[in-house]
Amino acid sequence: MALILNNISKSFQLNYTTLQRSIHVTAAAEKCRSGRYRPTLKRTKPLTYEMSQKPFQLVMRKSWNVWNTSNIQGGNRPSETAVEDEFIRRFMVGTWHNIFVSDLIIKRQHNIIRIAGIIERRTLPRKLYFLIGYTQELLSYWLQCPVKMELQSVPSREDVIFKYV
Numbered sequence: 247m248a249l250i251l252n253n254i255s256k257s258f259q260l261n262y263t264t265l266q267r268s269i270h271v272t273a274a275a276e277k278c279r280s281g282r283y284r285p286t287l288k289r290t291k292p293l294t295y296e297m298s299q300k301p302f303q304l305v306m307r308k309s310w311n312v313w314n315t316s317n318i319q320g321g322n323r324p325s326e327t328a329v330e331d332e333f334i335r336r337f338m339v340g341t342w343h344n345i346f347v348s349d350l351i352i353k354r355q356h357n358i359i360r361i362a363g364i365i366e367r368r369t370l371p372r373k374l375y376f377l378i379g380y381t382q383e384l385l386s387y388w389l390q391c392p393v394k395m396e397l398q399s400v401p402s403r404e405d406v407i408f409k410y411v
Contacts, residue, residue: 280301281300281301282300282301283297283298283411284411285411286411289410289411290410291410291411292407292409292410293407293408293409293410293411294348294349294406294407294408295408296308296348296349297349297408298408298409298411327354330389331352333388334350334352334359334361334385334389335350335352337381337384337385338350338361338363338381341377341380341381342365342377342381345365345366345369345377346363346364346365347364347365347366347400347403347406348363348364348406349363350362350363351363357391357392358391358392358393358394359385359389359391359392359393359394360393360394360395360396361381361385361393361394361395361396362395362396362397363396363397363398364397364398364399364400364406365397365398365399365400366399366400366401366402366403367399367400367401374397378395378397381393381395382394382395
């Protein structure tokens with residue numbers, strides 16, 4: 247009987263020590279560093295206005311970019327919205343190759359999808375009007391709702407740069 251109790255106490259001590267050793271501690275997460283761009287040594291990385299915003303400033307400064315009415319009763323499910331947004335972004339990158347100098351903003355208001363962005367002025371007006379009509383017509387047909395494009399132009403890509411990090 248003593249031998250059995252001795253073996254049980256040894257196995258308990260062995261299990262207890264392995265439990266003690268299996269606890270891992272990680273370093274504290276630096277919450278103030280997440281979502282920010284790291285500065286380069288010579289400050290050569292350009293950032294646009296949207297990219298330069300800190301995570302805690304997004305609600306106050308960029309909330310107008312993310313209005314979404316797809317969760318209203320009878321609207322698309324959020325999963326369909328995400329797939330459609332990804333489709334729109336890929337279509338725009340393929341159709342408007344290297345013309346946009348900013349991020350695309352997709353605004354959904356009721357049943358209208360608005361695509362906003364900044365383009366360079368080096369594009370010919372005839373080509374620009376064709377691309378606008380082509381994009382609006384095809385996306386309206388595929389997504390079964392009106393699509394409008396809101397574009398602004400700048401003379402060069404350097405005019406969009408807000409600061410360097």
